[in-house]
Amino acid sequence: MTASNMILKLDSEIDYNVSSVRADFPALSLEINGYPLAFLDSGASAQKPIQVLDRMDRAYRSEYANVHRGAYTLSQLATDNYENARITVANFLNAKTPDEIIFTRNVTAAINLVAYSYGRTFLRAGDEIIISHMEHHANIVPWQLLRDAIGIEIKVVPIDDRGNFLMEEFEKLLGSKTKLVAVTQVSNVLGTILPIKEIVRQAHNIGAHVLIDGCQGIVHESVDVQDLDAEFYAFTGHKLYGPSGIGVLWGKLDLLNEMPPYEGGGDMIENVTFEKTTYREAPARFEAGTPPIVEAVGLATAIDYVTSIGLEKIANHESKLLTYATNELAQIDGLRIIGQADHKAPIISFVLDGVHPHDIGTIIDSKGVAVRAGHHCAQPLMDRYELAATARASLAMYNNTDDIDQLVDALNYVKEIFS
Amino acid sequence: MEDDIRELYQEVILDHGKNPRNFRHPEDATSEANGNNPLCGDKLTVFVKVGACQNIEDAAFEGRGCAISVASASMMTDIVIGKKISEVDALFGIFHKMCKGEEVGETPEKFEDDIEKLMVLSGVKQFPMRVKCATLAWHTINAAVHGEHTVSSDNQ
């Protein structure tokens, strides 16, 4: 054990017990190809704690019925659970009211909802939307669909080589035509933490609205939507240790109620005749059909889980681990870290001289190490660095220095094969 | 698993991956096609010069990809030069089965040497996620000789 490793281990034992966190995640005791699993792909989707799994199991076994419909005990129970989940999310984000919380399928669906419903109502041909060069396809393509439908323009804020968001360039792009700024809170490839509060302030100065794709951000720091003051904030459940199949769109209530429905169906209507239908207010207006009932319960449980441990403690642990991992990886000859912004979340993209990321992924998997290799649904960003792909290790609350050491050993094995 | 890795990344493949054969853009190519692997962003362009009797007079490629896809493109271009288009089609069929670990059955004797060379890539059958890497070049040459312009390794 190196000295820095020892300090890290001692430090984190004082206020954060990573071993007991790990014990909550059944998947972490898996053996993969004869090695303990080193799961370093939580940025794609996180593993689930037993608390979430048990709670969802109970919701299916003994609390299940459709919501908002039946006048019987079980349906009431399921409805209460679902609506309580909304309250949990509202409190987590410090929303003004749970009515501002819309459950969607994932963050992609949340952004598409805004692009469609808000975009076609509030934007006109010639209006401009600003995004950053670091966006996930989920925060690019919906705006392109809108552009092709109604003729808006998309402007892109450049980044520097280290992956910093260029504030001055952003300010230059802001103008009287800017109607919406849609940016990620944290780059899923570079780990860059964007100055979203400042971005909101600048956008508001010229009267533009702001949407934040929070799905990589919310897992690493607590968010107060009132303090942030954006118009929309969206995230996905499965990266926050919750189930897949659920995402959240938070929006300012007045704005939500001025937006038309995105999908039509049951649950979102006030009154339907063949001639005319009237719609309910948010959030029901945007939740057509049977919602992800048990997923909402699972997400609320995941939120309870991380808040009971403490987001700040988690962030502190992750940031120490990021430093450790960055230092260890930097010692590998021929390895280059892509993304060295001043403020970084625990996401490390890298390339290895002479070895394609896909080959890295396959070979280190044989040593039990799971990382993502590819373009990470951010092809414009890859083009910016003239790369087809990178390998990416993304760290979560349950990772420890052993995971990093296993990654480093596995990468040395890759080098041995390719030598 | 580690044996499977060693089998997949054997010398021949690493060598083709590092020093690909026919990595060039022939001026006199009669057709070309682009192959994309949308999963990993890999891109290949395969060039062919087809002669009067539907035979491949020259084949080459450019692009970037993993060791498996580059080695496969390198070996493929070597093998197809001098063959008839119908023979390339037949070899692709056989190679595809090898990669997926399916029974190849009786194969024509004239392909014996080629099949033996291609065997080194059959290690991908242990790695279903990587089969597309091994077959991308073949899908692309197939598109080039049959007049399509872009293929995606997703459509198989």
Ligand SMILES: Cc1ncc(COP(=O)(O)O)c(C=O)c1O
């Ligand atoms: C920044 C960012 N935005 C959007 C997404 C899309 O998330 P989902 O697939 O859950 O909609 C991801 C995750 O892949 C992401 O990292």
